[in-house]
Amino acid sequence: MSLNILVTGGAGYLGSIMVPELLKKGHKVTVLDNFMFGQDSLNAVCVDPNFSVIRGDCRDLNLISRLVSKHDVIIPLAALVGAPLxxxxxxxxITTNRDSVISLTKLLSKEQMMLMPITNSGYGIGESGTLCTEESPLNPISLYGKTKVEAEEAVLARESSISFRLATVFGFAPRMRLDLLVNDFVYRAVKDKAVVLFESHFKRNYIHIRDVTRAFLHGLENFETMKGEAYNVGLSNANLSKLELCHEIQKQLPKFTFLEAPIGEDPDKRDYIVSNDKIEATGFLPKYSLELGIAELVKGYNMITNTKYSNV
Structure with a gap:
């Protein structure tokens, strides 16, 4: 069944992979984006008659009100992403990550579907050795995490919504980001052949960007049985510390050197491991491994020679 889908922030890192895949499925997709990074990530889909693009701000209530009524599905990707930014x-x-989403929930009818990306950084600092599930208390420690958690609360308060709590995303995309942890470390391994680690024992979970799109497509196809719930989305075999991640990269780049700094702090303090059992029980399994993603990034970094591809 073809759906009319509105994707806010659809020209960003996630959207640059997701929008083409939604179009391949036969859906009609409208992207609203302010193009704040000057990206041209959706050039290849402009030829598709089912694709529309609007330059605008997701906080513009008059614009959003006009757009929402024409769509069956809303995917609000628009956000300022990452603790530094x-x-x-x-x-x-606050106005983009939280307020605009709350406004959206008030505009939607009960029949309209919303699929929302949240971050599993909302778990903050987990209990050592204990997997965070969707029932674990949320304790965000950054403004990014707090606004996303507050947005999720509004999204799940309506029946026709799904929240995906994404692990740290990695992988190549038309709108690239180098500031994400795996992407950053592999870039340093390729270009500098070295990295200094602060608080290298901090753990987190990871997910390939193409598996994020696959999770959203899975949610669309199974909406009636999955709606009203939050789902962790990550690689169950990739709950890794920064030090362990460096060892994985070193397997493919043997000359990569990493040092643990005895002093200094990581500005991103989150430290947790995550269970992805809930979404896996619905039939979703990631397809792209961390190993494959590292190999992909190594190839891609032979093309990228500067750091304009980041949020900060």
């Missing part, structure tokens, strides 16, 4: 623009973070 959010710390630099606190007002923009």
């Amino acid at each position: 959010c710390a630099r623009d606190e007002i923009g973070t």
Whole structure:
């Protein structure tokens, strides 16, 4: 069945992979984006008659009100993403990540579907050795995490919504980001052949960007049985510390050297491991491994020679 889908922030890192795949499935997709990074990530789909694009702001209530009524599905990807960027623009973070989503939930009818990406950084600092499930208490420690958790609360308060709590995303995309942990470490391994680790024992979970799109497509196809719930989305075999991640990269880049700094702090303090059993029980399994993603990034970094591909 073909659906009319509105994707806010659809020209960003996630959207640049997701939008083409939604179009391949035969859906009609409208992207609303302010193109704040000057990206041209959706050039290849402009030829598709089912694709529309609007330059605008997700906080523009008049614009959003006109758009929402024409769509069956809303996927709000628009956000200021990552602790450093959010710390630099606190007002923009609150109004974009939280307030615009709350406004959206008030505009939607009960029949309209919403699929929302949240971050599993909302778990903050987990209990050592204990997997965080969707029932674990949320304890975000960054403004980014707090606004996403508050947005999720509004999204799940309506019946026709799914929240995907994404692990740290990695992998190549038309709108690339180098500031994500795996992407960053592999870039340093390729270009500098070295990295200094602060608080290298901090753990987190990871997921390939193409598996994020696959999770959203899975949610669309199984909406009636999955709606009203939050789902962790990550690689169950990739709950790794930063040090363990470096060892994985070193397997493919033997000359990569990493040192643990005895002093200094990581500005991103989250430290947790995650269970993905809930979404796996619905029939979803990731397809792209961390090993494959590292190999993909190594190839891609032979093309990228500067750091304009980041959020900060």
